[in-house]
Amino acid sequence: xxxxxxxxxxxxxxxxxxxxxxxxxxxxxxxxxxxxxxxxxxxxxxxxxxxxxxxxxxxxxxxxxxxxxxxxxxxxxxxxxxxxxxxxxxxxxxxxxxxxxxxxxxxxxxxxxxxxxxxxxxxxxxxxxxxxxxxxxxxxxxxxxxxxxxxxxxxxxxxxxxxxxxxxxxxxxxxxxxxxxxxxxxxxxxxxxxxxxxxxxxxxxxxxxxxxxxxxxxxxxxxxxxxxxxxxxxxxxxxxxxxxxxxxxxxxxxxxxxxxxxxxxxxxxxxxxxxxxxxxxxxxxxxxxxxxxxxxxxxxxxxxxxxxxxxxxxxxxxxxxxxxxxxxxxxxxxxxxxxxxxxxxxxxxxxxxxxxxxxxxxxxxxxxxxxxxxxxxxx
Numbered sequence: 001x002x003x004x005x006x007x008x009x010x011x012x013x014x015x016x017x018x019x020x021x022x023x024x025x026x027x028x029x030x031x032x033x034x035x036x037x038x039x040x041x042x043x044x045x046x047x048x049x050x051x052x053x054x055x056x057x058x059x060x061x062x063x064x065x066x067x068x069x070x071x072x073x074x075x076x077x078x079x080x081x082x083x084x085x086x087x088x089x090x091x092x093x094x095x096x097x098x099x100x101x102x103x104x105x106x107x108x109x110x111x112x113x114x115x116x117x118x119x120x121x122x123x124x125x126x127x128x129x130x131x132x133x134x135x136x137x138x139x140x141x142x143x144x145x146x147x148x149x150x151x152x153x154x155x156x157x158x159x160x161x162x163x164x165x166x167x168x169x170x171x172x173x174x175x176x177x178x179x180x181x182x183x184x185x186x187x188x189x190x191x192x193x194x195x196x197x198x199x200x201x202x203x204x205x206x207x208x209x210x211x212x213x214x215x216x217x218x219x220x221x222x223x224x225x226x227x228x229x230x231x232x233x234x235x236x237x238x239x240x241x242x243x244x245x246x247x248x249x250x251x252x253x254x255x256x257x258x259x260x261x262x263x264x265x266x267x268x269x270x271x272x273x274x275x276x277x278x279x280x281x282x283x284x285x286x287x288x289x290x291x292x293x294x295x296x297x298x299x300x301x302x303x304x305x306x307x308x309x310x311x312x313x314x315x316x317x318x319x320x321x322x323x324x325x326x327x328x329x330x331x332x333x334x335x336x337x338x339x340x341x342x343x344x345x346x347x348x349x350x351x352x353x354x355x356x357x358x359x360x361x362x363x364x365x366x367x368x369x370x371x372x373x374x375x376x377x378x379x
Contacts, residue, residue, distance in 0.1 A: 027342050030335075031286050031302035035309065042313035049316055056195060060263070062308035063197035064256050066301055068275055069282035070201075070208055071252030073300045074245040076283050077212075079225045079292025080138060080145035082246060085253040085279055087156035088130045089272035092123040092257030094160045097169030097267030100183055113178040116185070124254045130156055131250025135243030153276070160269040168268040172261060187262030197259045201301075204252065209297040221245065226293030281328070282307055285335040289343055306331070 026033060043050035068085050075082045099119045102111040114122075130152065137148040174180035189196050212218035223231040224238045232238045253272075261267040285303030288295025307328060314324045 027338060028287070030338055031299055031306055035302055035306050038306065038309050038313060042316065046316050049313060056193070058309055058312045059198045060195040061312060062304050063195070063201040064260050065275065065278050065282055065308060066201045066304040067204060067252050067256040067259070068279035069300050069304045070204055070297065071249035072279040073283050073288060073295055073297065074208070074221065075249050076288050076290060077221050077225045077292060077295050078242055078245045079228065080242070081149060081280070082134065082249045083146065083149040083276050084130060084134060084153040084156055085249060086272035086275035087153045087160070088127050088250050088253035089257035089260065089275060090269060091156050091160045092127055092254035093261035093267035093271050094163050094169070094269055095126055096123050096183070096258055096261055097172055098163060100172045100174060100180060101169060113180045115180055116174070116182040119183070120258055123258055124251050127250035127254025128247045129250070131247035132243065134250070135246035138246070139239040139242040164269045166269060168266050170266045172265050172267065184262055184265060186259050187265070197263070200255065200259065204255070205297050205301060212297065217241070222293055278307060281332045284332065284339060287339065287342070289339060294343070
């Protein structure tokens with residue numbers, strides 16, 4: 001009579017035997033649940049919060065941070081950081097305002113008033129150049145990303161102050177007789193009642209999501225962010241990827257600068273101050289790892305909406321702006337802690353073989369040794 005082997009009972013992986021884990025669900029969907037909680041709480045505290053018009057207004061505010069956060073996500077996926085996006089946003093607005101006021105060519109005795117589409121393209125090119133400087137410093141000269149982008153942040157902000165002498169460009173609407181009207185289109189026009197800034201955010205998010213999930217560049221980006229050395233040995237053009245993500249981040253910052261200047265109908269040299277921190281916060285709240293290789297567009301957008309809806313909700317119920325800063329900082333700290341918990345749990349998760357039972361590293365090692373011995377005996 002054959003001896004029956006020991007009976008192994010399947011372990012309960014959560015609240016139910018089918019593997020459902022409420023804690024894991026709440027942890028991985030924290031940005032979404034936080035956004036729902038914010039909407040519910042502020043709708044209870046204020047009768048003006050829960051309305052379509054207010055949601056569209058708040059989404060218009062979120063669009064600025066959301067566009068910055070999308071560019072920041074690309075950099076963080078690569079394992080870097082970009083502290084210059086706020087200054088780039090301000091400089092893009094300043095350059096746009098400068099050109100909308102008219103560009104004087106003293107040698108020819110003429111003043112050029114470029115059309116708005118030319119202004120927008122040149123501002124984006126400027127953002128790409130700032131990103132190129134960041135990328136070259138980091139990829140080619142091996143300057144740490146924090147130091148390189150911090151230095152560029154000060155340089156770019158200084159140029160914005162020099163161009164304006166510390167003043168603000170106002171009345172950027174243009175004049176019909178000069179052919180440069182339409183700058184306020186980004187800030188005030190709507191498409192099917194949706195603000196143009198929100199439409200731009202959606203378009204950029206879709207394009208970047210497709211790039212991350214459906215292109216070779218997206219695979220290179222995740223690979224180089226997860227393990228740069230292994231990616232390089234696998235043939236991934238790591239340096240090219242690094243430079244490209246910083247250029248894309250600069251372009252996103254320039255677009256955000258154009259939208260902000262259009263909304264304000266003015267461009268100031270201090271615009272965008274500390275916006276880089278808000279962008280980083282949105283990416284972190286969305287679940288991305290600051291070490292690189294982990295994150296997605298969906299989470300980043302949710303993080304941006306969490307910050308935006310929280311800030312606007314505090315304004316609506318009359319909370320002081322100082323307390324807004326405290327609450328935002330607390331949310332960021334909590335998000336970082338939850339990120340650490342989530343990725344620590346993944347790192348400690350035991351390997352699961354084909355029979356569905358968890359295997360410890362020691363057991364896995366013994367099994368591999370046994371397999372090798374059998375193969376040797378058979379040979």
